[in-house]
Amino acid sequence: MYGTKHNGGWKPMSIIIPKGLPAGYTLATEGVMVMNKDSTVCPLHRPLRVGLLNLMPNKITTEIQIARLLGSTPLQVELTLVKITSHSPKNTPHEHLASFYQDWHDIQAQKFDGFIVTGAPVETIPFEQVYYWSELTHIFRWTQTNVHRCFNICWGAQAAMYYFHGMPKYTLNEKAFGVFKHHGVENKSPYLKGLSDDLTIPVSRWTEMRYTDIPTNSGISVLIDSPDTGLCLLDDPNHHALHFFNHIEYDSHSLADEYFRDREAGRCVHRPRNYFPEDCEALLPKNQWRSHAHLLFANWINQISQTTPIDSNDIGQDRSRTPSIGEVSRSGT
Structure with a gap:
């Protein structure tokens, strides 16, 4: 196991982020070990390189959420912030994007x-009508040769499942919004190691994908689902990816922020279910999923560390890749 000896035990390694990134101060106050590229890294191994394609409107918040989970593992992780080249975000200062993100x-x-692909506020739009869809399909295809393991979240997971497997999404009559009970289905999976059989996970989406649409012989395993909100986590070994349809990375107040934002904007949205104590909006919600989030991301990072090539140049070189539905249709086979 990677890590460094500290007072007779092992202490977590650090996360390497761009120098000056606002997330660094927040994480440091939480006790997460933060480094930048100018700092000395452990000479015994190279840091694991993880890219974050951040499609969320509030990019700074998402940076903190993901970096917090990656930085709390026993492994040294170097985080690269990535943005769509063909899209100019409106909710994040240009100076922040220019300083910390790469196209x-x-x-x-x-x-x-x-490589992590986040959710995006475009879930009710048909995939092909999302204006950066073409570039995103190139990114999905690129992950099959240049990335060892992917973790796709919410709309990012739906988009990947549609691209690779042709799975449709369905618009819900009512937004799935709140904190819901989930169950571990495939407990022998290394990604669920140490997780409880029952989990509580935040959900915030207007669409869903369904178990009955998972293609036969796709190799996909359902790892976590919910009797209330359906599929949650899929393991897609043929495409070296996890697809997580909900938001286990969310902060305690994330659903409240979304709820009050939408209500102030005049949107029709119900109060998040199973969230506010006594269903009272004035009370601070308790975080019931934090430990699950840390353990899931730690398991993902651990699986990467055990299987990724020692030389990063060898990533994807020995991979016999399963073509995507989109590639098959384009080739006419």
Whole structure:
């Protein structure tokens, strides 16, 4: 196990982030070990390189949430922030993007041990009508040769399942919104190691994908689901990816922020279920999923560390890749 000896025991390694990234201060106050690229890294091994394609509106919040989970594992992780080249975000200062993000076109020659695609506020739009869909399909295809393991979240997971497997999404009559009970289905999976049989996970989406649409012989395993909100976590070994349809990375107040934002904007949205204590909006919600989030991401990072090539240049070289539905249709086979 990677880590360094500290007072007779092992202490977690650090996360390497761009120098000056606002998330660094927040994480440091939480006790997460933060480094930048100018700092000395452990000479015994290279850091695991993880890219974050951040499609969320509040990018700074998402940076903190993901970096917190990656930085709390026993392994040293170098985080690269990536944005869609063909899209100019409106909710994040240009100076922040210019200082800390790289366009995907500028990093596509690089190799990554892990790559995360977040959710996006476009879930009710048909996939092909999302204006950066073409570039995103190139990114999904690129992950099959330049990335060892992927972790796709919410709409990012739906988009990947649609691209690779042709699975449709369905618009819900009412938004799935709140904190819901989930169950571990495939407890022998290394990704669920140490997780409880029952989990509580935040959900915030207007669409869903269904078990009955998982293609036969796709190799996909359902790892976590919910009797209330359906599929949650899929393991897609043929495409070296986890697809997580909900938001286990969320902070305690994330659902409240979304709820009050939408209500103030005049949108019709119900109060998040099973969330506010005594269903009272004035009371601070308790975080019931934090330990599950840390353990799931730690398991993902651990699986990467055990299987990724020692030389990052070898990532994807020995991979016999399963073509995507989109590639098959384009080739006419």
